[in-house]
Amino acid sequence: AQRVTQPEKLLSVFKGAPVELKCNYSYSGSPELFWYVQYSRQRLQLLLRHISRESIKGFTADLNKGETSFHLKKPFAQEEDSAMYYCALSLFYGGSQGNLIFGKGTKLSVKP
Amino acid sequence: ETGVTQSPTHLIKTRGQQVTLRCSSQSGHNTVSWYQQALGQGPQFIFQYYREEENGRGNFPPRFSGLQFPNYSSELNVNALELDDSALYLCASSSPSGEETQYFGPGTRLLVL
Numbered sequence: 001a002q003r004v005t006q007p008e009k010l011l012s013v014f015k016g017a018p019v020e021l022k023c024n025y026s027y028s029g030s031p032e033l034f035w036y037v038q039y040s041r042q043r044l045q046l047l048l049r050h051i052s053r054e055s056i057k058g059f060t061a062d063l064n065k066g067e068t069s070f071h072l073k074k075p076f077a078q079e080e081d082s083a084m085y086y087c088a089l090s091l092f093y094g095g096s097q098g099n100l101i102f103g104k105g106t107k108l109s110v111k112p
Numbered sequence: 113e114t115g116v117t118q119s120p121t122h123l124i125k126t127r128g129q130q131v132t133l134r135c136s137s138q139s140g141h142n143t144v145s146w147y148q149q150a151l152g153q154g155p156q157f158i159f160q161y162y163r164e165e166e167n168g169r170g171n172f173p174p175r176f177s178g179l180q181f182p183n184y185s186s187e188l189n190v191n192a193l194e195l196d197d198s199a200l201y202l203c204a205s206s207s208p209s210g211e212e213t214q215y216f217g218p219g220t221r222l223l224v225l
Contacts, residue, residue, distance in 0.1 A: 002175070004154075036216075043116075044216040046200065086154050091168075099168055100145070100204075100214060102154030 001067075002027045004105035006095050012079050021072040021106050023061075023087030030082050032090040034071040034100070035061055041082045047072075047085070057081070079111045115117045116205050116217035124223045125193050133220045134205030143167070144186040145214060146178060147202040155202055163187055192223075198224045 001027040021103050035047040048056045050063040061072045091099040117136045137144050143162045147155035157170035161180035175191040200221050204214035
């Protein structure tokens with residue numbers, strides 16, 4: 001069965017420290033993976049997708065098919081990075097992106 | 113360009129009642145997906161509508177049903193409400209012809225007493 005696991009419910013770091021939010025997935029097909037972020041009192045929004053291979057707000061994530069992981073990293077955390085982060089795996093229906101399977105989320109707290 | 117909107121923002125119902133939640137998709141998007149997010153959990157896929165037809169369904173019972181209208185807005189209906197249906201219901205729209213990113217609405221918080 002398809003599954004996304006985020007082992008940490010809460011990650012607390014100091015400003016300027018490196019951040020790594022872990023995500024592991026279980027999927028027999030070719031995965032498409034995403035990181036979504038939800039800042040306080042805001043809606044869920046896309047942070048990045050592995051297919052784009054881009055860096056957003058200093059965050060990067062590399063798909064490691066061997067380890068079935070898609071960890072989110074940032075070298076120097078900022079206070080404004082404090083938010084809830086969700087890793088998600090996309091299944092496709094008829095060629096269209098369909099079901100997003102989300103992990104339970106990791107709350108990142110960046111302390112001054 | 114307007115984003116995804118949902119109504120109402122909050123709702124309180126009692127067990128056994130029926131509820132209808134509404135979603136207006138982002139301009140230009142013809143696909144709408146619905147998710148249920150229980151407290152402390154990630155969103156869970158309910159179903160997706162594409163051009164007014166159901167285009168995939170998650171592990172939810174038939175009492176969860178939906179509609180999509182010609183203007184691509186959508187409704188989620190839940191019959192015979194149960195206490196466990198208390199959650200945040202999220203709607204997301206996307207366009208298969210584009211980059212297919214799903215854009216989420218702010219959600220409707222449903223409390224079943």
